[in-house]
Amino acid sequence: MNRQASSPLPDDPSPAEPTTATQPTEAHNLLQHDPEYWLEDGNSTIIAGNVEFRVYKGPLLTNSPVFKDTLSLPQPDGTSGSQCICGTKPAVLHVSDSPEDLRHIFRALLPGKTPRVAPDDLSFGAVSACVRLGHKDEIDEIVQRSLDYLKKSFVESFETWARVDPPRPPAFEANHSIGVVNIARMTSTDVLLPTALMGCCMLNSTELVNGFTREDGTQEKLSAEDIGRCFLGRANLM
Template sequence: MTHDTPSTKRRRVPSRTKPFVAILAPGESAELAHGQEKFIRHAVDFWLDDGNLILLAGDTAFRVYKGLLTKNSAVFADMFAAGSADATETFDGCPVVRLPDHPKDLRDFLQYLMPCSKLTLCKGRPVSDFAELHAAFHLAHKYQCPDVETRALSVLKRFYTPHFSDYAYFDASKAGLVRPPRNAAIAAVNIARLTETPSMLPFALYEVCTLEDHMVDGYTRRDGSVEHLTTADLKLCLGARGQLAKQTAFYLKGVFEANPGEGCAHTTQCAQARDNMRDEVNINALGDCDIFTGGM
């Protein structure tokens, strides 16, 4: 082939395997080009003007610091060290990484890693709710951020404690955690198993027992997925309910064993009132296994 002969080879045109992204401010509207995907910046908290990495989760975009994320996450560090295809898109000069996580979960994880959101306070002290800690823990575990995982776990351990007396004196401001709903205990048991934290199990398993038949419904996550106990833990809770119910009956019997005092002027009436209250409580507590309230 001479230099004058036209080449029969087609010139390569760089191909884009993923469509462009359009990232808009909250409330902003714009006409999108063909194939563009629209994302909304995360309010104010996690769209940092000098950030150099964009994370996409759901329909939300987060602009954060790549160095801080890779320093704390082995997964993200490996991703960029290997030049993963997940980071080949760019926006405003920043690499873009698409994540499969719920945007609220990602926000809670980032809040532990690089606090930007306004804190929720109780008696002047910062507190989290269970959903926030659950999200922060699981994403920290997923992306291998041991510091975040440890911090989230330490807060959960203040509520799911082996010291049952702490139940009556639980203070959200001191624990840094709003009292979780009872079905959260299902997720707490799974976290305890995952992290080999047996100190969380006694109270978490007890709380599951008090759910009665709802223990099989599981704990619903923000993304709509449902987290269940393992078969072994479910069997353990079903077996424990009978023993706890017997303990409740024994506890109630002790409460109503006392007779009217010697100075009582209405011995018969008081004894009858005591028996009536005992019968009513026994009826209401039939089969109950909540030894802290006794069905009252």
């Protein structure tokens, strides 16, 4: 498990348990409250990169065995730290995920400052984050919902594919087919591959080889094997 709880001792880089307090440090002073998920009465503080999220832990404990294990650890007694308005000290958890990815997971699971009456067309960033973090944190319902959304566009049979445009949801770009191939590989959802790989074959060579940059700055690229499949497929199609 790649989640680590914070420690009240600033010189301990890899503590085993979360804590409700952290001594003032230069790094701590650089942390920013997330504008969407900093709830004054929240009972858990989760830190990703330089962003602090204050949220309700109940939905996280219910939906993710990984969060249940880490956020349910007992908190040290006698430590100083900020309190939420309910009077209890929130647990503090450091995670290795990007703030952008974590925000998408919270939007799927938790109430925030902006009510969501009806979901908009999902972006690739939202779907990708929900699948990748949901897969890692064992949030099965989010993973399945995201895969079902992709299956509406990346269909199993070419006979049901509208061939006018590359297959993709309304908010996706053409090069996001690369990410869908990687999602299919990671989750063993082979039904996404025929039209996702077809979408990759329709990219120019530079896009196909270099991939694209996700919203958190990381690079999304096909494996060497899938790049080879796409070049071979394009030659056969020609």
